[in-house]
Amino acid sequence: MAIQFHKLNVSNIVRETEDATTISFEIPSNLKDEFKYKHGQYLTLRFYFDGKDERRAYSICTSPVADDYLAVTVKKVTGGEVSPYINSRLKVGDTIDVMPPLGNFTIDLDDNNKKTYILFAGGSGITPIISILKSVLFTEKQSKVILVYANSNEETIIFRDALIDLKEKFVDRLTVIHQLSKPIKNGVEYTEGRIDKQRCLGIVKLLDPTIIANSEYFMCGPGGMMKEIEAALLELNIDKKKIHKESFTVAENDGTEVVKHHDTHAPDEKVEKVKVILYGEEHEIDIADGDTILVAGIKAGIDPPFSCQIGACSTCRAKLKGGKVEMEADDALSEEEIEDGFVLTCTSHALTNNVVVDYDDNF
Numbered sequence: 001m002a003i004q005f006h007k008l009n010v011s012n013i014v015r016e017t018e019d020a021t022t023i024s025f026e027i028p029s030n031l032k033d034e035f036k037y038k039h040g041q042y043l044t045l046r047f048y049f050d051g052k053d054e055r056r057a058y059s060i061c062t063s064p065v066a067d068d069y070l071a072v073t074v075k076k077v078t079g080g081e082v083s084p085y086i087n088s089r090l091k092v093g094d095t096i097d098v099m100p101p102l103g104n105f106t107i108d109l110d111d112n113n114k115k116t117y118i119l120f121a122g123g124s125g126i127t128p129i130i131s132i133l134k135s136v137l138f139t140e141k142q143s144k145v146i147l148v149y150a151n152s153n154e155e156t157i158i159f160r161d162a163l164i165d166l167k168e169k170f171v172d173r174l175t176v177i178h179q180l181s182k183p184i185k186n187g188v189e190y191t192e193g194r195i196d197k198q199r200c201l202g203i204v205k206l207l208d209p210t211i212i213a214n215s216e217y218f219m220c221g222p223g224g225m226m227k228e229i230e231a232a233l234l235e236l237n238i239d240k241k242k243i244h245k246e247s248f249t250v251a252e253n254d255g256t257e258v259v260k261h262h263d264t265h266a267p268d269e270k271v272e273k274v275k276v277i278l279y280g281e282e283h284e285i286d287i288a289d290g291d292t293i294l295v296a297g298i299k300a301g302i303d304p305p306f307s308c309q310i311g312a313c314s315t316c317r318a319k320l321k322g323g324k325v326e327m328e329a330d331d332a333l334s335e336e337e338i339e340d341g342f343v344l345t346c347t348s349h350a351l352t353n354n355v356v357v358d359y360d361d362n363f
Contacts, residue, residue, distance in 0.1 A: 002278055002359035003305055003315075005046055005097040006031055011069070013092055016158045019076040020124060021087045022061060024069050025098065035070060037101035039063055039109075039135035040128045040218075040246070043072055044307040044315050046097035049081055056082045057307040057315065059127035059220075059246070060101065061159070063134035073158060075124035099305065102314055103128075104334050105246040107216060109135060114142040116211050118204065120195060120229050122150040122221020126158050128246055129220055137170050145170075148203060150179040150195045150225065154188050177203065195225050200232035212236060220246040247312050247331050271350045275322070277358040278302055287350055293318075293325070293357055294345040304345065304359060311347040317362060318345050323355030 008031075012024040027035050042059045058072035076087040105128055117136050121129040126149060133145050151157050157178065167174050178190040179199070193199065204212055217233055219226050226245055233243055276283045276297055285300040287293070294316050297304035307315040311329030320341045328347040330338060345357060 002362060003099050003102070004279075005044075005099055006034070007095050008098045010090060010092055010094045010096060012071075013090065016073060017156055019087060020073055020158045021076075021090075022071050022073045023086065023090065024071040025096075027070060034100045037064055037070065038103075038106040039065075039131040040106035041101040041103035041131075042105075042128070042313060043070075043101060044099040044305075044313070045072075045082070046099075047082055047085065049085075054082050055307045055315075057313040059103075059105075060131055061127045063131050063138065066134040066138045073124065073127045075158070099307075099315065102317075103246075104314065104332070104337075105218070105220070105244060106132070107244065109139040111139055111141065113140045115140065115144075116207070116215040117143065117145045118215050118217050119145060119147045120150075120200070120217070120219040120221065120225075121147065122195065122225045123156070124158060125219075125221035125246070125248065127220075129218060130159055130162070132218055133174075134166070137166070137173060144173045144175075146175045146177070146203075148177045148179060148195060148200075150181070150221065152182045153180055153184045154178075154190070155184065157188065160188070195221075195229065197228045197232045197235075200229045201235065204232065204236060213238070216242050216244065218244045218246075220248075223247065245331075271353055271355075273353060274350050275356040276300075276302060276304070276318075277321070277356070277360055278304060280360065290349075292346055293343075293348045293350060293355070297345070306346055309346045311344050314344065316345045317342050318357040318359045319343075319361040321356040321358050321361070323353070324351040325349060325355055325357075326351055 008025040010023055011026040014022040016022055037060055042057045044055055044057050047054045058074055061073045062071045074083050074086045077083045119129045119133060136143055136145055163176055167176055178188050179195050180190045181194050183190055183192055219229050273284050274287050274293055276285055283302050285296050287296040294304055294306055305315050307313050311331055314332040320343050325343055325348040327343055330344055333342055
């Protein structure tokens with residue numbers, strides 16, 4: 001069944017920096033199973049401003065094995081609507097519409113593992129990274145973690161005190177490298193500058209070649225930073241399966257076809273209708289030229305699940321059961337998901353009249 005929103009009460013609010021706030025949620029006993037999560041996943045929050053539906057995906061900053069509560073951290077975005085509201089007006093006891101956890105920026109852990117995890121974060125990209133960091137340290141007692149964390153200065157370091165505490169607790173297994181572009185020389189050891197390809201190479205090459213080849217690499221932050229890091233890792237011949245990214249071909253399956261990254265949206269025929277299976281019901285809806293399947297569903301009033309609308313999260317994921325679609329962006333899907341016939345409806349355009357997407361077949 002497709003995921004739906006639930007009303008959750010805000011149980012705690014913590015100011016992390018001048019423009020970043022962590023909000024914790026009270027999970028009712030009847031929803032605890034639905035809100036079980038994996039390290040690195042995210043929540044979609046829904047607000048209404050002047051009657052307009054505003055949804056945002058925020059990474060979970062807590063760990064399912066290290067923390068007994070569920071929280072997200074929100075950095076204020078200048079000119080935004082939701083993040084300024086959360087940072088300045090939200091109160092303990094307020095109710096927010098929240099979708100259950102989603103996301104593939106995660107990895108299975110095993111207490112028998114003896115591995116190295118190299119984590120790169122930029123700014124608020126630390127939120128899913130710290131969830132992964134804590135889960136590894138608390139679950140895999142023989143594994144080590146190296147965190148490279150980029151910020152402008154010491155005052156903008158989200159979870160600064162928490163990282164100090166974790167470093168003291170796991171002194172032999174956690175290394176934290178602060179990379180500051182405009183340091184004010186206040187309280188933390190750091191390297192000045194940005195994380196670019198050469199800086200990444202310099203850090204990773206300090207490790208034993210066997211460790212480099214067998215480590216897991218996670219990155220979350222500005223797109224430019226992540227491109228530099230990925231370029232460095234590929235230069236070191238790191239297996240792509242060991243490179244995990246979170247961004248703020250043709251796959252055939254039972255007669256369906258997913259075509260990725262075309263320059264145009266030229267349908268194979270005049271497309272006027274698509275079928276959508278949602279919440280146990282089948283809808284045949286109109287689709288206008290240029291509209292994505294998600295936009296068509298919203299216009300039809302069937303309330304499909306969505307959040308980012310740019311292909312960066314997987315809230316709108318559905319199974320393609322018939323026809324042919326084109327996806328503009330698919331970063332939120334794994335290769336396995338694409339091979340299994342899943343699509344992101346927010347970036348999918350119907351190319352034939354027999355398209356059927358099923359939001360309920362989501363696992």
